[in-house]
Amino acid sequence: MNIRELARRSGVSTATVSRALNDRAEVSEATRERIRRLATELGYAPNEPARTLVRRRSDxxxxxxxxxxxxxxxxxxxxxxxxxxxxxxxxxxxxxxxxxxxxxxxxxxxxxxxxxxxxxxxxxxxxxxxxxxxxxxxxxxxxxxxxxxxxxxxxxxxxxxxxDNAAGAEAAVEHLYALGHRRIATITGPLHLPPAAERLAGYRRACARLGLGVPEGYVVEGDFFLASGEAAGRRLLSVAERPTAIFAAGDQMAIGAMHAAADAGLAVPRDLAVVGFDDIDAAALVRPALTTVAQDQxxxxxxxxxxxxxxxxxxxxxxxxxxxxxxxxxxxxxxxxxxxxx
Amino acid sequence: MNIRELARRSGVSTATVSRALNDRAEVSEATRERIRRLATELGYAPNEPARTLVRRRSDxxxxxxxxxxxxxxxxxxxxxxxxxxxxxxxxxxxxxxxxxxxxxxxxxxxxxxxxxxxxxxxxxxxxxxxxxxxxxxxxxxxxxxxxxxxxxxxxxxxxxxxxDNAAGAEAAVEHLYALGHRRIATITGPLHLPPAAERLAGYRRACARLGLGVPEGYVVEGDFFLASGEAAGRRLLSVAERPTAIFAAGDQMAIGAMHAAADAGLAVPRDLAVVGFDDIDAAALVRPALTTVAQDQxxxxxxxxxxxxxxxxxxxxxxxxxxxxxxxxxxxxxxxxxxxxx
DNA sequence: CTGAAAGCGCTTACAG
DNA sequence: CTGAAAGCGCTTACAG
The missing domain is CATH 3.40.50.2300 (Response regulator)
Structure with a gap:
């Protein structure tokens, strides 16, 4: 079934069929209706490659x-x-x-x-x-x-x-601050990636605004994967002024930090609060479930x-x-x- | 740049260009080479809609x-x-x-x-x-x-x-059996779905072959999601002859069963072994990490x-x-x- | 409001 | 081995 066949059956030219189906203004209401009905009845659908060829656009x-x-x-x-x-x-x-x-x-x-x-x-x-x-x-x-x-x-x-990576990170820090935390550390992604850099900037901005210091060793770079979060968590937990909360720029790293806490005999969230970023599926599956900055896909x-x-x-x-x-x-x-x- | 232009510049007809570019046997090696070189040089790529229209296939x-x-x-x-x-x-x-x-x-x-x-x-x-x-x-x-x-x-x-859902389930049961487990229960997916039914069939077949009984209450249906696994886990742990291992037909349900175990004061894998199916990302992120039947995507x-x-x-x-x-x-x-x- | 005709960029019998 | 010509299924000035 092509446009010629449909035109023949409608008793009009292919030009008119084309116009009717493409909702051109010039065609009369009656013929338009008749052609459309016949088209759906016969299951006609225009050939897209042909349309693309002549219209010079493919949609x-x-x-x-x-x-x-x-x-x-x-x-x-x-x-x-x-x-x-x-x-x-x-x-x-x-x-x-x-x-x-x-x-x-x-x-x-x-x-x-x-x-x-x-x-x-x-x-x-x-x-x-x-x-x-x-x-x-x-x-x-x-x-x-x-x-x-x-x-x-x-x-x-x-x-x-x-x-809004920066604002998301700020919200995470504010949340921890509101819970009473004053020693908040962060695990970043690879800092050459814009999202990682922006999240770190948000963390720093929030800390500055809230009057929180960022002691030596409170910023550790990871690679967004689990193992790097675990390693970073270990390092953060051994800093002299041990943080009571960690904001990780990715959920896998946040989960890794939770593992590090468990290994150190610390309970989450009692001894250490953790917030991630992204809201991957696993965030809702781990225990305790992970607080996180969800991206709106x-x-x-x-x-x-x-x-x-x-x-x-x-x-x-x-x-x-x-x-x-x-x-x-x-x-x-x-x-x-x-x-x-x- | 279209085929006419390329033909003009090559000093041949469009037919010859088409044949050269489509690797037809009839064209001479020399002209084919010349045309191909010119084509890449000029960045010519054939218009696919036009090809589709005439060849009546779109690839x-x-x-x-x-x-x-x-x-x-x-x-x-x-x-x-x-x-x-x-x-x-x-x-x-x-x-x-x-x-x-x-x-x-x-x-x-x-x-x-x-x-x-x-x-x-x-x-x-x-x-x-x-x-x-x-x-x-x-x-x-x-x-x-x-x-x-x-x-x-x-x-x-x-x-x-x-x-191979059935064989995968069998392998899971065999694995648990080899670890010494004799009381192995299962959490199924919605049984109207073929994969769920096949995994249950594999579980039953393995149990039969290994001479394991499947006591009343050892088969609980879930919906593949976390909460159903947790609920099913609770039920399985309250069966009179408590299972020492659970095979869940999906990872989320397996993780739910692990939560149920933790809530019941049981340690995984010491008091209860758990095996899932699929190998979702979270399987490697939870603690203990989940043994699972991986599908090869x-x-x-x-x-x-x-x-x-x-x-x-x-x-x-x-x-x-x-x-x-x-x-x-x-x-x-x-x-x-x-x-x-x- | 409608139709005849040209043409989009290709490929492929057909003829040489 | 190569070219002239027809045609794939549409749309759109152009003419009426």
Whole structure:
């Protein structure tokens, strides 16, 4: 069933069918209705490649996510929520979604850019990808509209979306302060990553504002994984002025710190309160359950789609100055690791 | 840069360019080389929609995954590994990947099928979707090749891929038996789901083979989530002949059972050994770390792609009898919850 | 409001 | 081995 067949059966030209189905104003109400009815009845659906070819637009967005991180297990559950939010928001806006492959070492530099051209993609959404990806850098440098969540690249038509890492960290410290803690230490992520640096900045700002000192040895860098949190926890617990609370910039590290506390014979939260960041699944499964700064995956995904649509609507002329990053609020989820009786 | 431009610059016809770039035998080695070089030099990439239109095939596979489960948080991390394996395997086979939207309540019955037709998709891969989805049922009933991981539908050109749930459960029971346990209880998933039923069958088979009785009350049904495991654990621990080991058909339930043990003043693994299923991230984060039957996401993804390619190669004639399900082995990951000293 | 015609960028019989 | 031509299924000026 193609448009010619449908036109024949409707007794009109293909042009009229096309107009009716695309809701053009010129077609009369009566014929439009008749054609639409017949179309659904016959199960007709227009051939998208043909439409793309003639309209020179595909209504399709490319999606890239990093499989390097994934192989390491970093941020896994987080990614899926993002993916899902992006998919929903995009399909509500009537865009199709194509998954782009992370290029291997033998792929050409311009792999992403080429994929965009070949498929007539209108824009790309990038999920949490490291900054040292050549293909991606080249894509960002092009005129292809790109919205990135937790990405570090910039370009002429690029928008960055991210959680409010600093404010989230501040909220965590404030929460601990409100519980009476005055000796609050932190475990950071790798500080060359923007989210890690921003969370540390938030921690420092909150401590300064609350008049808390940050003694020597209260800031330990980890790598977002469990073992680094455990090691950092051990170090923090051996500082002369032992902290009574730890804010870790990632949940796995926070859980590692809880293990270190247990090994030192300290009870959480009685002897040591712990707050994490991200709200991964495990945060609700460990005991005591982990208080954490939750990222709003849904909002992040929606913000990325909104930002991308902004770029698309603005057209190739605009957006030549680097766009302001879109910042999405976080939410503190209070569980047993920071307050007793849970 | 399109094929006409490239042809003009190469001094040949578009037909020859097309043949050279598509590796047709008829073109001379010299011209082929010349054209290829020029193509990469000029950054030419063929327009896929145009190719799809004329070739009547898109080299594109559709991907469907369930967002219902996802909203509930079930199997989250598992899905992402699958997604990633499928993407890799598919792109190695030179297929493109399009994400299909889970239809909302107001979408037409044939939404998936229509999407397949509109985009000329050659087949679909379905990830862990519940059996009561109309759109999906209709897709399976069509002649569209479908490979499903942990799905329950069948159709003329459908293949199911799944872990060897029964053998995995058997391995878990054998492991506990080898540690000296003779009173082994189980917490099942919702038994209308095939994986849950298969895991229970494996448990029963192993118990029978090892000569273990399954006393009244040793089989409790849960829903794969934490709270149900905790509740089931409490019930199992109050059975007259208290079990010394529990095999739970999912990791969250296993962790819940560990909580129940702790609440009852029992130490894991000394007083109660626990084994789960899936190997979610949290399994390695809880304390003691959870022994579990790991599913091989990568192998599952690859098997799904291989199965789909089998259907595609067989052509529309074949595959009319329901294909045998592809079974992927599991792997027992031994951690602290089943053996001391870890 | 409607139709005939051109054309989007390719591939592939067909002819040489 | 190569080219001229037709055609894949649509949309959209253009003419009426």
């Amino acid at each position: 399709t967005i490319g999606l890239i996510w990093d499989s390097g991180q994934e192989a390491q297990g970093l941020h896994n559950p987080f990614l899926l929520g993002l993916l899902s939010a992006v998919r929903t928001a995009l399909s509500e806006a009537d865009y199709h979604l194509m998954l782009l492959t992370t290029p291997g070492p033998d792929d050409p530099e311009g792999a992403h850019l080429q994929a965009v051209r070949r498929h007539n993609l209108e824009g790309v959404i990038v999920l949490t990808t490291p900054p040292d990806d050549h293909c991606l850098r080249q894509l960002a440098a092009s005129t292809v509209p790109c919205a990135g969540i937790d990405t570090a690249f910039t370009g002429p038509r690029t928008v960055r979306v991210s959680s 849904r909002a992040l995904g929606e913000a990325a789609v909104a930002a991308l649509r902004g770029l698309l609507d603005a057209g190739p002329g605009k957006g030549l100055e680097p766009a302001q990053p879109r910042i999405v609020p976080t939410r503190l989820v209070i569980r047993g690791s920071s307050r007793s009786g849970a | 594109t596979i559709g991907l469907i995954w369930d967002s219902g489960q996802e909203a509930q948080g079930l199997h989250n991390p598992f899905l992402l590994g699958l997604l990633s394996a499928v993407r890799t395997a598919l792109s190695e086979a030179d297929y493109h990947l399009m994400l299909l939207t889970t239809p909302g309540p107001d979408d037409p019955e044939g939404a998936h099928l229509q999407a397949v037709r509109r985009h000329n998709l050659e087949g679909v891969i379905v990830l862990t979707t519940p059996p009561d989805d109309h759109c999906l049922r209709q897709l399976a009933a069509s002649t569209v090749p479908c490979a499903g991981i942990d799905t329950a539908f069948t159709g003329p050109r459908t293949v199911r891929v799944s872990s 990568r192998a599952l993804g690859e098997a799904a792609v291989a199965a789909l390619r089998g259907l595609l190669d067989a052509g529309p004639g074949k595959g009319l009898e329901p294909a045998q399900p592809r079974i992927v082995p599991t792997r027992l990951v031994i951690r602290g919850s089943s053996r001391s000293g870890a």
